[in-house]
Each structure stands twice: as C-alpha cells, then as structure tokens.
Amino acid sequence: MTPTGAESADAVVVGAGHNGLVAANMLADAGWEVVVLEANGTPGGAVRSGEVTAPGYLSDLYSSFYPLGYASPVMRRLDLDRYGLTWRHAPDVLAHLLPDGRAAVLNRDPDVTAASLDAFAPGDGAKWLTAYSDWIDVAEPMMETITTPFPPVRGGLALLRQMRISGALRLARRLVVPIRKLSDELFDGSGGRALLAGCSLHTDLSPEEAGSGVYGWLLAMLGQQVGWPVPEGSSQKITDALVARLTERGGRILYGARVDRVLTARGRAMGVRTAGGALWRARRAVLADVPAPALYLDLVGAAALPPRLVEDLSHFRWDGSTLKVDWALSAPLPWTNPAVATAGTVHLGADLDGLTSYSAELARRELPRRPFLLVGQMTVADPSHSPPGTESVWSYTHLPFRRNWRAEEISGHVERMEQMLEEAAPGFRSLIVGRHVAGPVELEKGDANLVGGAVGGGTSAAYQQLFLRPIPGLGRADTPVDRLFLASASAHPGGGVHGAPGANAARAALARDRALTGALYASAIGTAQRVIYS
Structure with a gap:
C-alpha cells in the first residue's frame, strides 16, 4: 500500500531509543531529511533518568554504566561531548563480593587490580596483567569488528594482521569458550575467576555456555x-546529546506517534502508519528501532514475508526477564568489607560455583533462592545523583523470561534482594528513604522494546549471534523488504549502549540508496534472502 497524501521525509525512523537516534544522526549527517516517530512522550528508550525514589535523588531508569558506549567507535564519531556529554568514574570500577566476605576489585590502575587478585592466589596479578596486555594488542580492531556490519571485513583483516594466523585462531577459541573454562585457564584463585564470571552474567548466559567467556x-x-x-548528571545526558545533535542537523522527533504498520508495495517499504492514522511516506528508507518479532510480525505482517522467515521467528529467544530496584539512602551503604564502598558497580551473592547454581535455577524457570545482584552505587560514581552525604543506589537481577508476573512474586524477590544487601551491609534497610520497583511488566510498560523485561533485545547465546541474529540470515540490518532496515538490539551485534545496530542500519540504508550501486545492492540482498528463506 502506498501512503498517498502522506507527509514525507527521506527516512522515517521508528523509535527514539539510542539506536534509532544514532541512525537518524548518521542519515542527517549524509544530508537526508529525517523524521523519528516515538510512541512515548520522551526520547531515549532504555537510556533515561528521573527522580523516582525521593526528591533530589536521580536514578538511571534502565541502563547505567557504559563501558561499551564510552569505547564504541560509533558513539565516539558522533562527538557527543560537543553537546554536553561528559563522563565520571567511580574510584574503583567494579568489586565482586564473595560469600566469604572477601572482594576482588577492578581498578583502572592495572597494578591495583593485580594486587587485589594476588591476595586470592599469588601470581594471579601477573596473569591479569598478561591478559590485559593481550587485550590492548587487539582492543581497537576488536571494537571496530564488534560495532560494524557482519561480516566485519575491515576489523577482521586488521585483527588478522595484528595477530597472524596462530593468534587469530586462539582469539577465535576465546570467542566461544565458556567463562568457567576461560577463568580456570587464566587464574588459580577465586577472585580472578569471579571477576570474569560476574561480568559474563551481565548477559543471560550461564558460566557453562559457549560464548559466555567473550562477554566476561x-x-x-x-x-x-x-x-x-x-555520564555526569545521569544517563539522560546521552539521550539529550543525541537529540540536540539531531535537531541541529534539521532532524525531527515526533512524540506520542506510535507506529502500527510499515506500509509496503511490490516488496518495498513505502512508509509507515501511526496508531492515530497519520501516514508518513519514506522517500528513501524506513529504519525500525524495535525488536525483530515486533517489526516482522506486527508492523510488516506475516503475509508480506517469506514463510520460512516467519517459521524461524517462532524460534527467536528472548534473554531473561529483569527486576530492577532503585533506593534513595540517607547515607552510603555500610558495607562490612570497606573495599566495596568505592566501587561504582558491585557484584554480590555468589562465587563461580554459585553463579552456575543460580543460572541453573533460571534455566529451570525457577526464582533463585539467593539471587545474584548487580548493584550500582550512582553517587559514588557521580555525586550529582543525590544530596551530599547520601546515596542513590540500584540493583537488578535476572528472572526466568515471562510476560506475566504476580505482584507477590516480585515483592517476594525484592525482599530476597534487600535481605542480601542487609547481610553484606548491615543497617542498609534503616537508611532507605525511598524505593522504586520496576519488575518486568513495568520495564516493558516504560519501554516497549523491553519485552517481558528482557533488556538485551534477544538472547546472547551463540545460536542467535552474528549471522544468526535475529534469525538465520545475513546478520545485517537488511530485511526481506527492500528499503526496510532493522536498527534495534535484535540485530547484530545485540544489546548494550554502543549504537552499533543503529549505525549499521544507517550504513545499509545509505548503501542501498547510492545511485550507482543501489540496484546491484538490492539485487544481491534480494538473491541472498531468497536463498535463505526459500
């Protein structure tokens, strides 16, 4: 259906999450007229902040702490510092508090980290420094490889030149090895092993799963x-900078404009329709910062898609649900182990074996009896988050994926979370002056992309990564509908605030539109899609 009489733009971007805003900015840089249609009344998706616990206490409502965003070549090239984005660091990066009360601490000074790990097993500090040296050798081409379309030709060739064949093969092994195996190979003590394994549990993978090693x-x-x-002043500053940059380049964002249909004709995306009946014609491309199932099944519709693709989507797996709690505290957390007090992020509740047990409960669709907690001490990292002498703190934990949760299940799990914090920081509960609970239902209500509280846009499991993300195919932003591009975390390389899915979608739209190569590009993509989905 062609949207006759509709308003028009070169590109219509569905969703003003950070990926949608990155895509819109890149297209605006190329001189395109861009409009972003956002269902909510504010931009940002899962990169937003607000005062939800008590007056004067800022909370990052969804994502928080941004190593990938800070290191991402995509975000760096946008020069967001020119639009008010500045960064703050906690004195320590991360502390993993073990059940026996000891803590492994990651500090930006490699020697400080090494000393912490040596306390668990002499020699582990030197092993950490060796592992870090190995990382520095590949960091730049690795980040380029992660954040570019699949196959990552330029970054891959740079890695191959840097490491040669033998080194590249060892790196390839590291990309698929489970974190338990990797941590056992790298460290003798429980501190180094827990530090790596805890990082891998930011995904939905267990320590035994292939691919968990690379995330940790x-x-x-x-x-x-x-x-x-x-970001100094909360995560909202990332969104504010992206919006300011786009607006400066003439891009528009319309709020309260929920898209309910991608309009197609002769296998090509022609524009979109909003729930209010407004029609938008896309002269060049439609880019969708929405989950893959929502784009294909809801906005496009199964009738316009190859049957094999629709069948494959039935096997799409979400990552786990999430429960996040924010607290306003009248004073800093009174940790029994003072080494934890200066860390921006704290991992709490399990050593490596405990993480395996916790993951097994999730795999059995059970609520863990002792949840593994990821804790963010926001005022430690950025004092602007709360009044002097106080603390704005959050914690989240994984749940089995479900769309429906009973209130008593969530409240019971919040009780478990608070009990674990009370055990590690006696007196914690007495400091609470405000609390905000966001279970899976509330997370999805605030951002429709967080389906069932799944924050990663789909599982991080190896069977749904690279050319298999979101389903077996090209692993690119292109879709079987010409001039329609997937720009969300459901696309390669997946979740995280690094902007890569949005950037990849913008690159694909620009490549498709080039006058000399557009027809050849469309033909090549169409042929590949027919082979895959026939």
Missing part, C-alpha cells in the same frame, strides 16, 4: 582499559 573477558578488559563510566 570483554567487559572486564574494557573496565581495565577505560573503566565503567557514567
């Missing part, structure tokens, strides 16, 4: 290299 290694090494910084 990547986040830990980025923490050593650049820290896990936060």
